[in-house]
Amino acid sequence: MDDFLENVEKYRDQLYRFALRNVWDSSFVDDVLASAVASAYENRHKFAPGTNFRAWLFKILINKCFVANRETMRVPFPLDQAPEDRLVDENAPGYRDMLEDPEEFLNQCGDEVYRAFRRISLVQRTCILLKDVEGFSYKEIAEMLEIPMATVMTHLARGRAHLRKELFEYARQRGIVRSGAAAVPRLEVIASRKAKEAG
Amino acid sequence: MNRRTDERKWAYLDGELSPAEAADLDQALSSEERARFASELRFERTVAAKLSDAACPDNSWWRAKASLQRRRAGAGRFAAWMGWRAAAVFACFAVVAAAAVFFRPQAPTKTEHLPLQRDTLGTLKTRAQVTDGLPSARAVVQAAAFNVSLDPLNSLEAAESPYRLLGARGDDFHGELVVRLFFDCSGAPAEMVLVPRAGQAAAEVGRAVAAGDLESCRQIGNALVAVIGSSVPSGLVQIIDETSFPAPDDGDAAGAIEIPSGESATDAAGTDIEAPDVPDDSSVFPNEDPGSTTNDAGISAV
Numbered sequence: 001m002d003d004f005l006e007n008v009e010k011y012r013d014q015l016y017r018f019a020l021r022n023v024w025d026s027s028f029v030d031d032v033l034a035s036a037v038a039s040a041y042e043n044r045h046k047f048a049p050g051t052n053f054r055a056w057l058f059k060i061l062i063n064k065c066f067v068a069n070r071e072t073m074r075v076p077f078p079l080d081q082a083p084e085d086r087l088v089d090e091n092a093p094g095y096r097d098m099l100e101d102p103e104e105f106l107n108q109c110g111d112e113v114y115r116a117f118r119r120i121s122l123v124q125r126t127c128i129l130l131k132d133v134e135g136f137s138y139k140e141i142a143e144m145l146e147i148p149m150a151t152v153m154t155h156l157a158r159g160r161a162h163l164r165k166e167l168f169e170y171a172r173q174r175g176i177v178r179s180g181a182a183a184v185p186r187l188e189v190i191a192s193r194k195a196k197e198a199g
Numbered sequence: 200m201n202r203r204t205d206e207r208k209w210a211y212l213d214g215e216l217s218p219a220e221a222a223d224l225d226q227a228l229s230s231e232e233r234a235r236f237a238s239e240l241r242f243e244r245t246v247a248a249k250l251s252d253a254a255c256p257d258n259s260w261w262r263a264k265a266s267l268q269r270r271r272a273g274a275g276r277f278a279a280w281m282g283w284r285a286a287a288v289f290a291c292f293a294v295v296a297a298a299a300v301f302f303r304p305q306a307p308t309k310t311e312h313l314p315l316q317r318d319t320l321g322t323l324k325t326r327a328q329v330t331d332g333l334p335s336a337r338a339v340v341q342a343a344a345f346n347v348s349l350d351p352l353n354s355l356e357a358a359e360s361p362y363r364l365l366g367a368r369g370d371d372f373h374g375e376l377v378v379r380l381f382f383d384c385s386g387a388p389a390e391m392v393l394v395p396r397a398g399q400a401a402a403e404v405g406r407a408v409a410a411g412d413l414e415s416c417r418q419i420g421n422a423l424v425a426v427i428g429s430s431v432p433s434g435l436v437q438i439i440d441e442t443s444f445p446a447p448d449d450g451d452a453a454g455a456i457e458i459p460s461g462e463s464a465t466d467a468a469g470t471d472i473e474a475p476d477v478p479d480d481s482s483v484f485p486n487e488d489p490g491s492t493t494n495d496a497g498i499s500a501v
Contacts, residue, residue, distance in 0.1 A: 005264060005267070009260070012255040012260050013253075013254045013255045015255070016253065016254070016255030016256075016259060016260075017250075017251060017253040017254070017255070020253050021250050021253070029259070030258075030259045030262050030263070031418070033255070033259055033260075033262075033263050034262055034263040034266040034267070037263040037264070037266075037267055038263075038266060038267045038270055041267055067397065070402075090235075098242070099235075099238040099239060099241070099242050100238065102241055102242040102245035102246070103245050106245055106246065106249055113246065113249050113250075114250075117250065128247075128250075129250065131213065132243060132244075132246070132247035132250070133247050133250050133251045137215065138210070138213070138215045153206040153209065153210055153215075154202070154206060156206075156209055156213075157202065157205045157206040157208075157209050158202075160209065160243060161205070163246070164242075
């Protein structure tokens with residue numbers, strides 16, 4: 001058992017953060033992690049040596065997260081059914097502000113980033129975490145989730161778009177980005193106007 | 200940009216297009232598009248960095264290891280202690296005990312919904328299946344295979360105890376065994392519900408907690424324990440605790456649990472003992488392929 005746990009422990013941070021960002025109720029994270037480790041141990045004879053151990057572990061964890069989210073009976077906000085016109089208009093005022101300095105933008109959004117992330121659908125969250133955070137390939141993600149690769153691409157594209165939509169709307173309401181032509185202009189525009197008037 | 204174009208864009212940015220496809224797309228991009236793609240990729244990477252900003256606390260990892268050790272210890276010790284003959288006798292007894300509780304005086308009640316409303320004292324008394332004290336209530340809990348101890352300190356029957364046990368009942372809720380314990384808390388009714396930690400009953404309890412219909416809820420052993428009542432002493436949920444397995448009599452050292460050499464535990468006759476079955480919920484996504492054990496990505500089937 002010690003050898004097995006040693007191998008699993010190499011991935012403990014990755015497994016934990018995946019569960020933390022995926023499970024709706026964060027009080028379940030420890031239980032999900034413990035359940036995944038136990039299940040991996042119980043099923044260790046099913047792992048074929050030489051194959052992708054990390055992906056095998058994540059596959060178990062994904063299923064545990066799915067069960068945990070199902071148990072809490074959270075119905076995700078139906079963003080994944082959003083029609084085209086509900087996604088961010090890339091020409092909307094303030095959208096480019098969001099992309100110009102993403103670090104500053106996300107710092108200003110604070111914990112809303114995590115809340116917005118939890119509001120997108122479970123499978124979109126899973127795909128984004130597996131791709132962007134854990135670095136799995138589209139093919140590996142498709143195998144782990146047992147869905148076609150084209151579906152993975154769709155979930156990624158939609159999930160990313162919906163997350164931006166959530167963050168963009170939040171930022172507009174809080175004045176982090178411009179909300180429109182009639183809204184208060186950005187500071188550098190005010191500065192440049194003053195400079196023109198003065199000089 | 201339509202959805203198909205958007206997906207292709209992300210495949211390009213994720214480095215998932217073939218070299219030929221990537222070269223084609225690259226050639227077709229204007230400088231403005233190239234700049235926008237770069238800023239979008241930067242944004243996604245910044246989001247990913249924020250999402251990955253979490254490390255596993257030591258406590259969480261120790262809990263996971265301890266939970267696994269407890270499971271293995273339970274299987275190994277108990278099996279070694281019992282031996283297969285005693286295990287067979289115990290199994291028969293467990294079946295008889297379960298039948299005696301759940302089929303007396305009436306068959307287990309199949310309920311479509313898990314009623315979690317508050318009752319009166321009078322109603323609580325009529326709902327109980329057993330009303331003859333703590334041992335019977337404990338038998339109900341044990342027969343439902345909850346590894347919890349009901350009132351391990353025997354505080355319920357003490358003179359200064361604020362609550363009296365009125366009775367207990369077991370129900371079948373969509374195939375899950377649910378136990379209810381009924382109390383008189385200084386004249387006010389209270390009920391404790393024990394449900395399996397994973398399942399539909401637990402989901403209903405979760406919903407009731409979210410709706411404010413339950414006073415408190417706690418995970419103990421393999422049970423989710425919830426308390427219902429308008430005035431419930433905070434100590435009521437503490438009268439249930441995780442149960443511990445019988446101590447072995449072979450002088451085994453306290454502390455870390457040693458599994459016999461080799462990968463599996465064995466009983467006295469040297470027969471391999473399987474660890475308790477972990478519910479195989481590893482294939483909850485649709486399109487399960489029961490075929491080959493590995494796939495093209497080198498991922499073993501679970």
